[in-house]
Amino acid sequence: MKLFVCQACGNVLYFENRACERCGHRVAFLPEKETMSAIEPDGEAWRILADKGESRMLCRNAEYDACNWLTDTGEGNGYCRACRHNGIVPDLSDPRQLAGWRELEVAKHRLFYSLIRWKLPLQARQDELPSMV
Numbered sequence: 001m002k003l004f005v006c007q008a009c010g011n012v013l014y015f016e017n018r019a020c021e022r023c024g025h026r027v028a029f030l031p032e033k034e035t036m037s038a039i040e041p042d043g044e045a046w047r048i049l050a051d052k053g054e055s056r057m058l059c060r061n062a063e064y065d066a067c068n069w070l071t072d073t074g075e076g077n078g079y080c081r082a083c084r085h086n087g088i089v090p091d092l093s094d095p096r097q098l099a100g101w102r103e104l105e106v107a108k109h110r111l112f113y114s115l116i117r118w119k120l121p122l123q124a125r126q127d128e129l130p131s132m133v
C-alpha cells in the first residue's frame, strides 16, 4: 500500500491513519485525489489541506471508527464512495460484531482504493443501471 505525506508537517501517513502521529492533525482519505490529507475543522465540515479551499464532510461511518474517507461533493446520504455500497451493517451495539465489522471495512476500503486507482466503475445497487444487454 502506498505511503502518503501529511500536508501540515511532512510526516508519513498510512492509508488507515485517523490522525498524524507527529502533528496530531486529523487525517482522511480523499478519493478523487487518491490521497490522504490532513484536515482541519470548518464548522460542520473539514477543510482539506491537500486540496486548498475545499471542505468536505467525513463519511458517516467515521462515527464508528469504521471509515476515514471524505465524502464526494454533493453526496447527499453522507457516505463515502466505499461505504455507500454497504447494504447490511451488523448490530453495532454488540462489541464483537462492531470489531468484526471494522476489520471487514479495512479490507473493503483497500479494495475500493484499488478499484479507484484502476478507474473501474463504482456502481452501487441504488444507482440507475444503464441497459447492459
Ligand SMILES: [Zn+2]
Binding pocket: 006, 007, 008, 009, 010, 011, 020, 021, 022, 023, 024, 025, 038
Ligand atoms: Zn502531520
Ligand SMILES: [Zn+2]
Binding pocket: 059, 060, 061, 062, 067, 068, 069, 079, 080, 081, 082, 083, 084
Ligand atoms: Zn466511508
